[in-house]
Amino acid sequence: MKHLKLLALTLTAVSLVAQSSRSRPETGAAELEKAVLKPGEIWPDDRGLHVQAHGGGIIKLGDTFYWFGEDRSQGLDRAKRYVSCYSSKDLAHWNFRNRVIQLADPENFGPGWVLERPKVFHNAKTKKFVMYMHIDGRTAEGSYKIARVGVAISDTVDGDYQYLRSFRPLGHESRDIGQFIDDDGAAYLIFEDRPFGFRIARLSDDYLSVEKEMSLIPAHMEGGAIVHYQGLYYVIGSALTGWAPNPNKYATAPSLEGPWSEFRDIAPPETKTYGSQSTMLVKIVGTKKTTVIFMGDIWRPGTQWDSRYLWMPLEIGDGKLWLPEPKPWTLDLTTGEAVPQ
Ligand code: DGJ
Numbered sequence: 001m002k003h004l005k006l007l008a009l010t011l012t013a014v015s016l017v018a019q020s021s022r023s024r025p026e027t028g029a030a031e032l033e034k035a036v037l038k039p040g041e042i043w044p045d046d047r048g049l050h051v052q053a054h055g056g057g058i059i060k061l062g063d064t065f066y067w068f069g070e071d072r073s074q075g076l077d078r079a080k081r082y083v084s085c086y087s088s089k090d091l092a093h094w095n096f097r098n099r100v101i102q103l104a105d106p107e108n109f110g111p112g113w114v115l116e117r118p119k120v121f122h123n124a125k126t127k128k129f130v131m132y133m134h135i136d137g138r139t140a141e142g143s144y145k146i147a148r149v150g151v152a153i154s155d156t157v158d159g160d161y162q163y164l165r166s167f168r169p170l171g172h173e174s175r176d177i178g179q180f181i182d183d184d185g186a187a188y189l190i191f192e193d194r195p196f197g198f199r200i201a202r203l204s205d206d207y208l209s210v211e212k213e214m215s216l217i218p219a220h221m222e223g224g225a226i227v228h229y230q231g232l233y234y235v236i237g238s239a240l241t242g243w244a245p246n247p248n249k250y251a252t253a254p255s256l257e258g259p260w261s262e263f264r265d266i267a268p269p270e271t272k273t274y275g276s277q278s279t280m281l282v283k284i285v286g287t288k289k290t291t292v293i294f295m296g297d298i299w300r301p302g303t304q305w306d307s308r309y310l311w312m313p314l315e316i317g318d319g320k321l322w323l324p325e326p327k328p329w330t331l332d333l334t335t336g337e338a339v340p341q
Contacts, residue, residue: 035092109137286336
């Protein structure tokens with residue numbers, strides 16, 4: 001009996017150890033917990049805090065993904081704007097790396113100045129990490145009237161980025177920005193130039209400026225995201241409804257220079273993109289399949305720190321694209337297969 005009790009105690013202890021290592025997994029460890037992505041839920045980082053990377057962007061270096069986005073944590077200095085960086089090997093477990101931007105109004109834009117949708121590009125030639133962000137503020141005409149991009153730079157992916165300057169890309173107004181890196185490594189910015197539409201433009205060699213316009217898509221949209229899949233470019237955008245969700249749409253083109261097709265719904269319009277707004281499309285090329293992930297933000301404007309993420313594998317091909325109803329799913333990064341749970 002005594003032995004049985006001892007055995008029971010030992011088993012309980014083993015299972016507790018197993019549970020605690022499951023709740024704070026070491027990313028990269030072979031025994032990694034199954035990486036389930038849960039659209040719309042709280043996504044705790046390695047500290048147990050909801051990931052603060054809203055309106056973000058993702059780059060991959062080696063086998064590691066880095067996610068940058070707006071850090072809207074409660075209790076921060078209201079005069080400053082923050083960008084945080086997280087890393088992951090499986091897109092499901094995120095380690096907090098650094099608050100890479102902690103910036104006070106860098107160019108005297110005034111109270112209510114805006115830093116949104118940060119995106120980081122890695123320049124292989126200069127070895128610098130270059131961050132683009134939407135910089136804005138209030139003028140006599142109203143809010144969001146400055147309409148520029150800001151550029152910041154760092155020697156390391158998760159270092160403290162140094163703010164350099166802001167400008168209007170190719171002289172145009174720029175609000176929401178999206179990042180796109182083509183299969184040949186060329187880096188592009190997609191920006192919203194109201195009232196003309198989406199502009200897609202290539203960055204300069206050093207990535208510190210915007211060099212060449214590829215397309216102006218005359219659509220009143222924001223939240224631009226692009227993917228190059230099986231010889232076609234797909235662009236997704238949302239309507240201009242502020243933080244409120246709307247039916248996001250997509251168009252396709254054989255080249256970034258167009259011609260672009262008409263825009264079509266990516267999901268049943270009555271769901272308003274399941275309450276989310278497009279931010280980025282990420283392509284995972286595996287041994288068996290190429291999966292394209294829709295990354296959207298579920299904004300909670302009154303409680304921004306609690307805004308959620310809707311990431312789902314898309315049904316895509318032959319010029320068609322569809323966002324399935326959000327459900328938990330897993331991704332096998334080796335085969336590229338996404339499996340609903
Ligand atoms: C919608 C944009 O996509 C967001 O990034 C943000 O700029 C809000 N508008 C502000 O209303």
